[in-house]
Amino acid sequence: EVQLMQSGGGLVQPGWSLRLSCVVSGFSVSSRYMSWVRQAPGKGLEWVSVIHSDGTTNYADSVKDRFTISRDQSKNTLSLQMNSLRAEDTALYYCAGGVGYLDYWGQGSLVTVSS
Amino acid sequence: EIVLTQSPATLSLSPGERAILSCRASQSISSSLAWYQQKPGQAPKLLIYDAFNRATGIPARFSGSGSGTDFTLTISSLEPEDFAVYYCQQRGNWPPPFTFGPGTRVDIK
Numbered sequence: 001e002v003q004l005m006q007s008g009g010g011l012v013q014p015g016w017s018l019r020l021s022c023v024v025s026g027f028s029v030s031s032r033y034m035s036w037v038r039q040a041p042g043k044g045l046e047w048v049s050v051i052h053s054d055g056t057t058n059y060a061d062s063v064k065d066r067f068t069i070s071r072d073q074s075k076n077t078l079s080l081q082m083n084s085l086r087a088e089d090t091a092l093y094y095c096a097g098g099v100g101y102l103d104y105w106g107q108g109s110l111v112t113v114s115s
Numbered sequence: 116e117i118v119l120t121q122s123p124a125t126l127s128l129s130p131g132e133r134a135i136l137s138c139r140a141s142q143s144i145s146s147s148l149a150w151y152q153q154k155p156g157q158a159p160k161l162l163i164y165d166a167f168n169r170a171t172g173i174p175a176r177f178s179g180s181g182s183g184t185d186f187t188l189t190i191s192s193l194e195p196e197d198f199a200v201y202y203c204q205q206r207g208n209w210p211p212p213f214t215f216g217p218g219t220r221v222d223i224k
Contacts, residue, residue, distance in 0.1 A: 045215040058211040101149045105158035
């Protein structure tokens with residue numbers, strides 16, 4: 001059974017950093033296209049970042065140069081390092097993965113950026 | 116960047132009725148489009164990929180069609196559990212972003 005178990009959300013002040021983690025079971029994080037998707041309160045889905053099986057990474061313009069996606073094959077974990085957080089980064093962050101599309105999703109991690 | 120628009124924003128229907136949801140891309144994405152369903156308090160769920168392929172375990176009442184810039188998700192006969200928000204997502208162009216549409220809410224009439 002495939003499971004994506006997230007951790008690491010919380011309340012931080014603007015300018016602070018936070019790291020989200022997503023422990024995957026049921027497949028290797030290195031074998032799939034893994035993404036982070038966020039959803040601001042009451043809003044739609046926003047694609048944030050992707051790491052491909054070959055290690056290539058891409059980011060939405062809104063987070064480029066502030067967020068870093070990575071994976072640890074030994075722990076089968078996907079991570080999102082978020083720096084210089086802004087109020088507009090407040091959202092529920094989902095890790096998700098699949099072959100091309102997002103077949104599997106985590107439960108979400110709430111990130112609130114507020115002073 | 117490819118922009119996806121979805122219509123209508125809200126669809127109010129009764130159980131048993133047919134739902135037709137539209138997704139339009141700002142430029143051609145071939146058949147590289149997915150549909151997701153999201154219920155309150157839950158993560159999205161993949162329904163359709165590559166425009167018309169049902170994901171594993173998805174009932175046959177869900178069908179997708181279209182290519183290029185215009186796509187449709189049809190729910191042939193709404194079940195109570197189908198009332199939710201539906202998003203389209205493209206992965207037609209490289210490099211990303213793999214943008215989502217704004218969503219269509221299917222409400223009980």
